[in-house]
Amino acid sequence: MNKIDYNKQQKRISLLDSAFSLFINNGFHKTSISDIVKDAGVAKGTFYLYFKDKYDIRNHLISRKANQVFLNAYTALQTHAEKTDFEEQVLFIIDHILNQFTANHNLVTLLSKHLSWGFFKNFLLFTPEPDAPSIFAIYESMLSKAQYAYRSPELMMYLILELISGSSYNAVLYDQPVSLNELKPHLYQTVRQIFGQYRI
Numbered sequence: 001m002n003k004i005d006y007n008k009q010q011k012r013i014s015l016l017d018s019a020f021s022l023f024i025n026n027g028f029h030k031t032s033i034s035d036i037v038k039d040a041g042v043a044k045g046t047f048y049l050y051f052k053d054k055y056d057i058r059n060h061l062i063s064r065k066a067n068q069v070f071l072n073a074y075t076a077l078q079t080h081a082e083k084t085d086f087e088e089q090v091l092f093i094i095d096h097i098l099n100q101f102t103a104n105h106n107l108v109t110l111l112s113k114h115l116s117w118g119f120f121k122n123f124l125l126f127t128p129e130p131d132a133p134s135i136f137a138i139y140e141s142m143l144s145k146a147q148y149a150y151r152s153p154e155l156m157m158y159l160i161l162e163l164i165s166g167s168s169y170n171a172v173l174y175d176q177p178v179s180l181n182e183l184k185p186h187l188y189q190t191v192r193q194i195f196g197q198y199r200i
Contacts, residue, residue: 012050014040016064019057024106028058066111070135073097086146087195091188094164101172102180108172149200156198160191 018039022031033054037044051057073096083089101108133141143153150156167187171180 011042011046015047015050015057016061019061024109062111065107069097069100069107072100074138086142089142091191098168098180105173108169150198151200152198156194159194163190
C-alpha cells in the first residue's frame with residue numbers, strides 16, 4: 001500500500017472510530033456529520049469521499065465492528081487445533097463473541113439493534129481488507145469440512161443467529177432473566193438441537 005492509499009485508509013478509519021464513539025456517547029440521532037468530522041480532525045468534504053450520509057457511515061461501522069468481533073473469535077479458534085468438529089467450532093465462535101459482548105457493552109448496543117437478517121447477509125460478504133476473506137467464505141470453508149451435511153444451511157444459521165442475538169441481549173446488558181453464564185448452557189443445548197434437526 002502506497003502512502004496516499006495509506007493516508008486515505010487512515011482518514012476513513014478515523015471517521016469510523018469517531019462515529020462509533022459519538023453514536024455510543026451521544027446517540028445516533030443527536031450526532032451530526034459536523035460532530036463526526038470535528039472529532040476525526042478532517043474537513044467535512046473528506047467525509048463525503050467515503051460515505052454518502054450519516055446512515056451510510058453507521059452501516060459501514062456496523063459491518064466493520066461485527067467483522068472485527070467475528071474475526072477475533074475465528075482467530076482464537078485457530079489456536080484450538082483439537083476443535084475439528086464443525087458444530088463445536090460454531091459453538092466456540094458463538095461463545096467467544098458473547099464473551100466479547102460481555103466485556104464491551106457498547107458493541108451490544110451498536111450491533112444488536114441493526115443486525116437484521118437482510119443486513120447480515122450483506123455483511124457476510126463484506127471484506128474489511130482487500131486480502132481478507134469474508135465471513136461467508138470462512139463459513140463455507142468450515143461447512144465444507146463438516147462431518148455432516150445439512151439441509152438448508154443458510155436457514156439453519158439464520159435460526160441459530162436469531163436465537164443467540166434475541167436471547168442474549170438482556171442477559172448481557174442486564175442479567176435478565178438470568179446472567180449470561182446461567183443462560184449459556186440452555187442456549188448451547190438448543191443450538192445443538194438445531195444442528196441435529198438439520199443434519200442429513
